[in-house]
Amino acid sequence: MAMEQRSVTAERGSLVSLWGLLGLCIVKGSVGWLTGSKALMADACQSAADCAGTFTSYLGIRKARVNPNAASTVRHQPETIAAIVLSAMLLVAGIEIGISSARSVANGVDEAPGIGAVVIIVAGIGVREGLIRYRRSRDSRSGIRGDRGGDNRSDIFASLTALVGTSGAFVGELYDMPYLYVLDPAAGIVISVFVVRMGYRMTASVLRTSDRYALDEADAQSLLEAVQRIDGVVAVDEVKAREHGHYVILDVVIRVNPRISVFEGQDIAHRVRRQLTKRFLHVMDANVKVQPYDPGYPYKSNHHEEEITSLLQ
DSSP states (O other), rough: OOOOOHHHHHHHHHHHHHHHHHHHHHHHHHHHHHOOOOOHHHHHHHHHHHHHHHHHHHEEEEEEEOOOOOOOOOOGGGHHHHHHHHHHHHHHHHHHHHHHHHHHHHHHOOOOOOOOHHHHHHHHHHHHHHHHHHHHHHHHTTTOOOOGGGTTHHHHHHHHHHHHHHHHHHHHHHHHHTGGGGGHHHHHHHHHHHHHHHHHHHHHHHHHHHSSEEEHHHHHHHHHHHHHHHOOOOOOOOEEEEETEEEEEEEEEEEEOOTHHHHHHHHHHHHHHHHHHHHHTEEEEEEEEEEEEOOTSSSSSSSHHHHHHHOOO
């Protein structure tokens, strides 16, 4: 699959997931407000947090597709600015819903949310799982590895917590046990912790963002071996990566025979770039720098010493 087509596929998957999460957030928030369910409103905030994370991911993928070789400066990335604004909003929303739920627990709860809140939470779990499976299939086709897909499973724990809280309160209403009504706002308090945690993680990730992406040992070894197998590559000095959305751009320095022509050196560099971008789907591009191989560095060889002796004679 061509790099452009892979980027479009990943972008489309993120966009579908984004609109789906936005719809979940609106529906949950509306039903939670109508039924008075603190747990469902907190779950809506959690869906909003997932939507915010997907939105910043979508911006990164789109930027990488439109301008893959753009300099990655942290302060001027639109996805970075969006992440800062959205993470601040999440922190405020999480704290607010947590305070509101705590007040409800302290003041007492007079009524339980209806069955509609329970139905919406169950339906939301199903829709969310469907979105996750859809995006993972898209990411797999686009070469995005599972550990970098950005799926945050805290949404399932939040939804299950909301389900326990609203179901418990509804059971209390059915069997005339008013003391169970408190389960709904108590679940809201727990979910607010998830929301605040996600807002904090988004803020921290922005502050720690670097132009360089740290390759894991297995990935770096695979890339190094792939470059070393290219005919004409004598040695590989370094393999570094810059992150662009869900993909990486490699900076590779190779050593070649110093006696070959410049044209031959560039041909080797083109073959290295083609091999990396075709074999590794998460590699968007590779900038290959060619240097002449020096047999005298870091160790001198007998061949090198013989050449120096003959020149002196």
